[in-house]
Structure formats: structure tokens, C-alpha cells
Amino acid sequence: MNIAFVKSTPHISRASGVKQQALSWKHGLEEKGIHVTLINCWDDIDWNIFDIILFFEYGGYLRDFVELADKLKGKIALAPIIDADVSIPKFKIAAKYLGADKLRLHSKFHDLYLIRNKINMFYARSQYEKSFISKGLGVEESKITIVPLSYRIPVSKIGESFAKEPFCFHVSRPADKGKNVPRLIAAAKKYKFDLVIAGGVNDENQKKWLMDMIAGYPNIKYLGYVTDEVLYNYYRKAKVFALPSIYEGVGLAALEAAVLGCEIVITNVGGPKEYFNNMAELVNPYDIDSIGTAIIKLLSGNVVHQPSLATYISEKFSQEQCTLTLYNSLLNIT
The missing domain is CATH 3.40.50.2000 (Glycogen Phosphorylase B;)
Incomplete structure (x- = not known):
């Protein structure tokens, strides 16, 4: 199996938790014989070689990338990393209504809502995060898998x-x-x-x-x-x-x-x-x-x-x- 890892948002901290999660997943999957490519947008990439394109974090250029990836043969997965400081009802309202394409108004919440049906599998780190995906975005529970984070201690x-x-x-x-x-x-x-x-x-x-x-x-x-x-x-x-x-x-x-x-x-x-x-x-x-x-x-x-x-x-x-x-x-x- 050939998988692409794409980080949808920039980071400036060396201690980015999302980066650490992606690298930990890469290491673990490679030990099981899966080939993982970390996507660098300056490289020439043959996207059709990937069976799965796995995105990390919502926001940034996630919506644009998913809409492009939807035209490729590979499946699309997303670890949205929802570290919300709002309730699920407020998250749901923001996701459904905080944006209007005709007026060129966008938010990371609404962009996530618009692409939700293009995602073949969501990955949550806890039952709490899963609830934001299922109740906040309206995603079927069969399309959500809880994958806890692992510690890095040798x-x-x-x-x-x-x-x-x-x-x-x-x-x-x-x-x-x-x-x-x-x-x-x-x-x-x-x-x-x-x-x-x-x-x-x-x-x-x-x-x-x-x-x-x-x-x-x-x-x-x-x-x-x-x-x-x-x-x-x-x-x-x-x-x-x-x-x-x-x-x-x-x-x-x-x-x-x-x-x-x-x-x-x-x-x-x-x-x-x-x-x-x-x-x-x-x-x-x-x-x-x-x-x-x-x-x-x-x-x-x-x-x-x-x-x-x-x-x-x-x-x-x-x-x-x-x-x-x-x-x-x-x-x-x-």
C-alpha cells in the first residue's frame, strides 16, 4: 500500500503536535510494510500512485486539496485534529453556517463541513473528538475510527x-x-x-x-x-x-x-x-x-x-x- 501524508496547515514551532503525530504514524506504518510519502508541495508528485491520501488538520488549504484529490483514484482520509474551545452545538452552527461561497466568505469550520462527504475515513484521537465529527459535522459513525495517540518514549x-x-x-x-x-x-x-x-x-x-x-x-x-x-x-x-x-x-x-x-x-x-x-x-x-x-x-x-x-x-x-x-x-x- 502507498499512502501520502499531507499537512494542511503551516506551523512555525519545532514542537508541533500534529507534525509529531504524523511522523509517529509514518514510522509505525512503515514498520508494517506500508510506504508513506510526506508531501512537499515543491516536489513533482505523481498523485495517482497513492492508494490513500491522508490529510492532517483542518483549515489552511484542506478544502482546495480535498477537492483536487477527489478527482484522483486514491481514497481520502482525514485526521482533523479538533482541539475545540467551543461546545459541539456551537461547532455545528459554525460548520454549517459560517461561510458563503457566493460572497467569498470562508471559515475553516464551513470548509470542513463542505468536504465532509468526500472523506472516506475520519480519524479521531478520542471519543470526545469523535463526537465533534459525528454530531458536529453529521458524519456517519462507520466513517470514523478512533486511533489514540501513542507516547514517544523509547x-x-x-x-x-x-x-x-x-x-x-x-x-x-x-x-x-x-x-x-x-x-x-x-x-x-x-x-x-x-x-x-x-x-x-x-x-x-x-x-x-x-x-x-x-x-x-x-x-x-x-x-x-x-x-x-x-x-x-x-x-x-x-x-x-x-x-x-x-x-x-x-x-x-x-x-x-x-x-x-x-x-x-x-x-x-x-x-x-x-x-x-x-x-x-x-x-x-x-x-x-x-x-x-x-x-x-x-x-x-x-x-x-x-x-x-x-x-x-x-x-x-x-x-x-x-x-x-x-x-x-x-x-x-x-
């Missing part, structure tokens, strides 16, 4: 014994409003726990914004962008990992932290909680006290989910298991 690093230290760790794009870093910092200030933040910013203005927030608080430390090896070391050391996002698709960093032994504080909004099997502390991301008390509870050891959580994540969300679900679905696209 197998050789899993199962080791780590000496945990009493601090909370967080990694993201800190200036992304969805990651809710200001409230996490406010919780660290109020509840006086040690907090270490990692992740790149786009420019000096974003860095100044972040450094100004933590100035004068020696219990809060910012590392900046870190390599995977440094990141894994912090996962090993941190007793708690917190991801109190306002909106989040999966929270891959929380999965990785969990498999390396961190206790997890995760947003109660959206799909991330589906991955933890009731072995994480769920918080209201808009409530600083909810965030702070959950972190203190886990740092104190009053609630312990490890090592059961690490075992569950390592078995349920390995690349092998998640790739198998994707592989079987791709073989049966009609």
Missing part, C-alpha cells in the same frame, strides 16, 4: 525505577493561551509548590511576558526549549506533571510523563481525561484553587496512582498498539 526507558523529587513539571508552548500557563503559575505562587516549566517561545516578547510573570518567585523556574533527552530526565525526576489546559486534544506530554512515573494533573475539559482510566487528578482549568490543591495533593503523596498508571499507559498506548488500530482501518477503507 521502550528502553520504560520500567526503570526513578527517584522522584517534590516538584511539578510542565512542558508546552507556554504562550499558547490554550495551555493555561498563567493560571498554573498563579497556582504555584498561591500554594508555594516548586514548578518547572519547559517549552519554546516564538520571540523575545513572549519570553519577557513569561519571565515577568515568574520574576521574584524562586520556586518557579523556566527552562526554555529542551531536547528530548533533557525532557525525559525531567519526566523521570518530577513527582507531578500538570497540564491544566483550557482546550486540549490529547495532551501527549502528559502521556509521556505518566509512562515515566509522574503523577498527573489534567484538565477536565475535552478528551485528555479519556487516556488515564481514572488514575489522574482532573481539574477545572479556570479555577486556580482547583489546579493548586490537586498538585499539592499529589506532591504530598496523599493520593498515589503510580506505578499502576505507568503500566496502564505503557500497555494501552504503545506505538505498536495504536499503529495496529490505524493499520487495520486503512486496509479496510472503502
